[in-house]
Amino acid sequence: MTDQAPTAQKTQTTFRQDCSVRCxxxxxxDRIWALLTNASAWPSWNSTVIxxxxxxxxxxxVSLKAKVAPDxxxxxxxxxxxxxxxxxxxxxxxxxxxxxxxxTLQSKSGGVTExxxxxxxxxxxLPMIRGSLPDFGPPFEAFASxxxxxxxxxx
Numbered sequence: 001m002t003d004q005a006p007t008a009q010k011t012q013t014t015f016r017q018d019c020s021v022r023c024x025x026x027x028x029x030d031r032i033w034a035l036l037t038n039a040s041a042w043p044s045w046n047s048t049v050i051x052x053x054x055x056x057x058x059x060x061x062v063s064l065k066a067k068v069a070p071d072x073x074x075x076x077x078x079x080x081x082x083x084x085x086x087x088x089x090x091x092x093x094x095x096x097x098x099x100x101x102x103x104t105l106q107s108k109s110g111g112v113t114e115x116x117x118x119x120x121x122x123x124x125x126l127p128m129i130r131g132s133l134p135d136f137g138p139p140f141e142a143f144a145s146x147x148x149x150x151x152x153x154x155x
Contacts (some may be wrong), residue, residue: 006144008137015126019136020118021144027151029084029105029113035150036087036103045150048139057081062089068134076101097123115147 006023025032035045039062042052050070054062058081064074080088085105092098099121106114119136 003148006141006148008140010137012130015124016120016122017126017130017133018118018120019140020116021140022114022116023144023148024108024112025115025148025151026112027154028111029107031154032105032113032115032147032151033084035147046143046146048143048146056087066139068136068139092123095123097121097125097129113151115144117143 003024003026006021008019008021010019011017035041037056039052039054039056042049048067050065050067052062052064054060056062056078058078060078062076062078064076065072066074074091076089076091078087079090079100080086080102087103089101090098099119101117101119104114104116106116108114117140119140121133
């Protein structure tokens, strides 16, 4: 397999900022989905998280501790869930400040699944807090690489 390493893409306007990454994974969607929806197992395959606790189900709440901000616990709600296709986590309060992370899986030919992850921050307070947000590019690239490695290994 000679796939190129995932590379994060970022865009920014005054009241919106996003970061996304995508990659082809040589594994079926159900295997990738199993990794994405088993909260307690995330630290075993995902080098970007310290812990993920809670229920990954529509309306469920999860608490995420990430290495990019180890002193903070992100309290997230699962706001969209279409098995083996799409999952969305949200926090914050629009229109002041909101973060939405979307995970998508799309089957391609030859047993390949395209994985994509996008985080969108928006709201009136974004210009004031933008400087305190970390660079999401490197952790997004690591997340996609870790997920690809685990799914292709059959973890």
